[in-house]
Amino acid sequence: MYVFGITGGVGAGKSTVLRLIKENFNASVIEADEVGRMLMEPGNSAYLKIVEIFGEDILDNPGEQGSTINRAKLAGIVFNNKNKRMVLNGIVHPLVKKYITEEIGRIRCAEKYDYVFVEAALLIEDHYDIICDELWYIYADEETRRERLKSSRGYSDEKIDSVFASQLSDEQFRSHCSRVIDNSHDEQMTLGQLKEIIGYYD
Known part of the structure; x- marks a missing residue:
C-alpha cells in the first residue's frame, strides 16, 4: 500500500482532485482539516487543551458541560495574533499528525x-x-486560482493577495514534491494525469 501526500496553494482545487481520487481509484482519503475538526469536538484531545489554554469564552455556551468550541470566536482571537495562532497550531497540528499516522496504520x-x-x-x-x-x-495558475476564490468564496483581490503571501511559493512546492498535477483545466485533464501517475504503482 502506498501513501501519498497532497498539497498545494489555496484555490488550486485540491478538493476536486481528492474527489476524483475517491471516485476512480481504490484509495482512502484522509483530510487534515476534517481530522482537526473531529479532534476539537467536546471530549477529544485538542478540545481539552484548547479550552484549558484559551478559556471557556471560546465555547458556544460557556459554563455548559460538553459545549462545542465556537470556531468563529477562536479564529477571531488568533487571526491577528501571531503568538496565539502559534499556540493553537502547536496544540492542533501534532495531534492531527499523530491521529493520521495511526489511521494509516x-x-x-x-x-x-x-x-x-x-x-x-x-x-x-x-x-x-x-x-x-x-x-x-x-x-493551478494564479489567474485560475484567483477566479475560483472570487466565485466560490467571494474573496477580494486584497484578501487573495494576503492569503497567497502567507503560503509557500510555486517554486517551494515544486522543490519538495515528487509529482506535479496541473489542475488549471477541466476535470478530465486532471483525471488523465492521475491515471498516468498512479499507473506507475499498479
Whole structure:
C-alpha cells in the first residue's frame, strides 16, 4: 500500500482532485482539516487543551458541560495574533499528525485499499514526508486560482493577495514534491494525469 501526500496553494482545487481520487481509484482519503475538526469536538484531545489554554469564552455556551468550541470566536482571537495562532497550531497540528499516522496504520492492517492519500495545507511545513511515500503538488495558475476564490468564496483581490503571501511559493512546492498535477483545466485533464501517475504503482 502506498501513501501519498497532497498539497498545494489555496484555490488550486485540491478538493476536486481528492474527489476524483475517491471516485476512480481504490484509495482512502484522509483530510487534515476534517481530522482537526473531529479532534476539537467536546471530549477529544485538542478540545481539552484548547479550552484549558484559551478559556471557556471560546465555547458556544460557556459554563455548559460538553459545549462545542465556537470556531468563529477562536479564529477571531488568533487571526491577528501571531503568538496565539502559534499556540493553537502547536496544540492542533501534532495531534492531527499523530491521529493520521495511526489511521494509516489501521488502514494498512485492514488491507482494503491500494493507496492512502493524505491532504494537508501544511503538508510540507509539518514534515508529512516522514509518513508519506511521496508528496504531490496540486498546481493551478494564479489567474485560475484567483477566479475560483472570487466565485466560490467571494474573496477580494486584497484578501487573495494576503492569503497567497502567507503560503509557500510555486517554486517551494515544486522543490519538495515528487509529482506535479496541473489542475488549471477541466476535470478530465486532471483525471488523465492521475491515471498516468498512479499507473506507475499498479
